Amino acid sequence: xxxHPHVAIVGASGAVGQEMLVCLEERQFPLSQxxxxxxxxxxxxxxxxxxxxxxxxxxxxxxxxxxxxxxxSAGGGISEKFGPIAAAAGAVVIDNSxxxxxxPEVPLVVPEINPEAAKNHPRNIIxxxxxxTIITLMGLAPLHRHFGLxxxxxxxxxxxxxxxxxxxxxxxxxxxxxxxxETIEKNVYPHQIAHNVIPHVDxxxxxxxxxxxxxxLYEGRKILGLPELKVTCTCVRVPVMRSHSISATAIFEKAPxxxxxxxxxxxxxxxxxxxxxxKALYPVPLDTTGKDDCLIGRIREDQVxxxxxxxxxxxxxxxxxxxxxxxxxxxxx
Amino acid sequence: xxxHPHVAIVGASGAVGQEMLVCLEERQFPLSQxxxxxxxxxxxxxxxxxxxxxxxxxxxxxxxxxxxxxxxSAGGGISEKFGPIAAAAGAVVIDNSxxxxxxPEVPLVVPEINPEAAKNHPRNIIxxxxxxTIITLMGLAPLHRHFGLxxxxxxxxxxxxxxxxxxxxxxxxxxxxxxxxETIEKNVYPHQIAHNVIPHVDxxxxxxxxxxxxxxLYEGRKILGLPELKVTCTCVRVPVMRSHSISATAIFEKAPxxxxxxxxxxxxxxxxxxxxxxKALYPVPLDTTGKDDCLIGRIREDQVxxxxxxxxxxxxxxxxxxxxxxxxxxxxx
Numbered sequence: 149x150x151x152h153p154h155v156a157i158v159g160a161s162g163a164v165g166q167e168m169l170v171c172l173e174e175r176q177f178p179l180s181q182x183x184x185x186x187x188x189x190x191x192x193x194x195x196x197x198x199x200x201x202x203x204x205x206x207x208x209x210x211x212x213x214x215x216x217x218x219x220x221s222a223g224g225g226i227s228e229k230f231g232p233i234a235a236a237a238g239a240v241v242i243d244n245s246x247x248x249x250x251x252p253e254v255p256l257v258v259p260e261i262n263p264e265a266a267k268n269h270p271r272n273i274i275x276x277x278x279x280x281t282i283i284t285l286m287g288l289a290p291l292h293r294h295f296g297l298x299x300x301x302x303x304x305x306x307x308x309x310x311x312x313x314x315x316x317x318x319x320x321x322x323x324x325x326x327x328x329x330e331t332i333e334k335n336v337y338p339h340q341i342a343h344n345v346i347p348h349v350d351x352x353x354x355x356x357x358x359x360x361x362x363x364x365l366y367e368g369r370k371i372l373g374l375p376e377l378k379v380t381c382t383c384v385r386v387p388v389m390r391s392h393s394i395s396a397t398a399i400f401e402k403a404p405x406x407x408x409x410x411x412x413x414x415x416x417x418x419x420x421x422x423x424x425x426x427k428a429l430y431p432v433p434l435d436t437t438g439k440d441d442c443l444i445g446r447i448r449e450d451q452v453x454x455x456x457x458x459x460x461x462x463x464x465x466x467x468x469x470x471x472x473x474x475x476x477x478x479x480x481x
Numbered sequence: 482x483x484x485h486p487h488v489a490i491v492g493a494s495g496a497v498g499q500e501m502l503v504c505l506e507e508r509q510f511p512l513s514q515x516x517x518x519x520x521x522x523x524x525x526x527x528x529x530x531x532x533x534x535x536x537x538x539x540x541x542x543x544x545x546x547x548x549x550x551x552x553x554s555a556g557g558g559i560s561e562k563f564g565p566i567a568a569a570a571g572a573v574v575i576d577n578s579x580x581x582x583x584x585p586e587v588p589l590v591v592p593e594i595n596p597e598a599a600k601n602h603p604r605n606i607i608x609x610x611x612x613x614t615i616i617t618l619m620g621l622a623p624l625h626r627h628f629g630l631x632x633x634x635x636x637x638x639x640x641x642x643x644x645x646x647x648x649x650x651x652x653x654x655x656x657x658x659x660x661x662x663e664t665i666e667k668n669v670y671p672h673q674i675a676h677n678v679i680p681h682v683d684x685x686x687x688x689x690x691x692x693x694x695x696x697x698l699y700e701g702r703k704i705l706g707l708p709e710l711k712v713t714c715t716c717v718r719v720p721v722m723r724s725h726s727i728s729a730t731a732i733f734e735k736a737p738x739x740x741x742x743x744x745x746x747x748x749x750x751x752x753x754x755x756x757x758x759x760k761a762l763y764p765v766p767l768d769t770t771g772k773d774d775c776l777i778g779r780i781r782e783d784q785v786x787x788x789x790x791x792x793x794x795x796x797x798x799x800x801x802x803x804x805x806x807x808x809x810x811x812x813x814x
Binding site: 299301303327343346348428431432433434446447452453 | 632633634636638656657659660671672673676677678679680681685688689690691698711712713715717719720721722726728730732739758759761763764765766767778779780781782783784785786791793
């Protein structure tokens with residue numbers, strides 16, 4: 149990998165693609181050139197990066213000549229088709245979709261948790277985990293290092309940004325329609341999301357769990373290297389713009405204490421303890437919006453299970469849940 | 482108790498008081514007279530009930546002469562002061578506050594679960610349980626009858642109506658301010674509730690749990706008659722107007738099957754199964770607003786704990802979570 153690689157963003161006009169540009173700029177990522185790719189519909193749009201205008205180009209099979217790193221965030225179908233093409237052309241693909249996450253030859257990486265995994269990528273593809281999985285594990289990995297994680301029972305409060313820019317637009321339009329007394333239109337979600345919560349993220353499977361809920365199980369096992377990890381998750385969409393929250397009961401091998409758990413976050417990268425409830429200090433989604441760090445708070449002994457803590461974790465879904473994590477993987481390379 | 486009692490509502494101008502009027506009217510409650518009581522600030526307001534106007538009177542120590550049933554929903558302080566006065570004057574008090582719930586001489590009643598408890602009220606006071614506890618137990622009690630409940634791990638999604646009319650006004654005003662690009666004002670909640678979720682309902686205690694979270698433990702034990710029941714709860718305020726949702730993992734003595742669990746709701750009063758996820762059918766808060774029935778869905782085997790099911794329960798907090806439950810208790814009398 150050259151010290152100043154040529155980077156491409158596939159899906160540059162989407163919510164995550166736009167945030168990738170912000171992360172590359174803020175982190176002063178050392179790149180020689182930036183190529184922005186998207187569908188024909190978005191091609192021709194101009195984007196400012198480091199004070200210069202870049203025109204978004206149409207994604208084609210010939211887009212990846214001379215690209216060193218290709219950040220994909222344009223949906224699973226685009227990744228499945230163009231990811232291998234980019235990899236064959238010599239780029240290392242960092243893919244934000246679920247297309248390759250469970251491929252044993254594709255590492256699944258959260259840089260604060262398993263950075264070493266990023267170095268071995270025989271298919272030239274590295275996968276970025278699911279957003280709610282990243283944020284949950286950012287909170288639980290420091291505890292796992294101390295107490296040995298064996299199980300997670302989680303309920304999520306997921307922002308509409310998880311459905312891309314269209315989710316944000318739908319919530320915004322529905323709120324506007326309610327304010328004006330107009331009819332609510334539904335395009336992205338099967339139910340109204342304004343003034344509502346919907347226990348349905350991604351598609352349902354035969355077990356009654358959604359794919360999103362099972363990502364925390366299967367991706368969690370792979371990232372933490374814990375093939376026996378047990379996870380039950382209930383994923384719920386809430387009318388929040390772009391940060392996900394997770395209420396989690398974490399079960400450990402060793403008996404955890406609240407005091408030791410708090411200490412585990414003193415020097416943990418990318419996650420901060422906000423836990424002074426008497427002063428109404430605990431993580432809330434608005435406080436993480438546009439921020440790199442995830443937040444954890446409300447750490448307390450679980451009252452049902454032995455060796456368990458119940459916690460509250462929040463992180464910006466677009467940033468650490470997607471764009472930032474991908475850029476951090478590129479930094480490892 | 483006379484067949485057509487004289488009923489008083491204390492807190493008649495509040496969100497729950499207003500809903501009590503709706504419930505009495507819809508259910509054709511057999512009353513001889515209705516007296517509406519509130520603070521001096523609300524006294525003089527006129528309310529229509531069964532086509533006739535009733536003027537709200539100021540609550541005083543002399544308000545309870547000839548009252549047979551007094552429905553209290555004006556906060557714990559008013560209940561503590563005026564509840565015993567009403568009871569001494571001969572009324573049976575049905576109290577919606579937390580003031581008397583844990584008093585061993587005060588029954589705590591959900592009519593579909595423990596109606597017989599309402600008949601023994603030595604202090605002339607019967608307590609209405611906490612709203613999120615009622616809705617959670619409406620979902621879990623039918624399962625308890627079949628499998629024997631031993632533990633609950635719950636995360637709530639609680640509407641702003643739980644903070645009374647002021648909570649609804651605050652969410653409405655904040656959404657309006659965002660729409661108009663104005664500054665957000667906060668009076669009811671310590672953080673902005675519009676476009677946010679807040680893991681803080683009621684006051685924090687030394688254990689790190691809030692009083693609201695512990696209500697599900699202590700009230701659940703009393704209502705179900707299960708002194709050994711274990712409960713961990715995380716209570717979260719969400720920007721929903723008036724229905725609460727609960728994501729719950731319920732642990733049982735006997736191994737439950739999903740099929741038998743579904744059957745448990747076939748003839749259960751006050752709770753309906755809505756569980757056809759392939760058709761996007763599961764409970765959402767907007768579908769229960771203004772409805773008597775609670776809804777349960779997303780019933781599935783828990784993947785972490787043996788003998789456990791994970792479910793999703795929704796109910797109207799103002800109605801079954803408060804006003805309707807109180808009126809149902811009055812019907813038992």
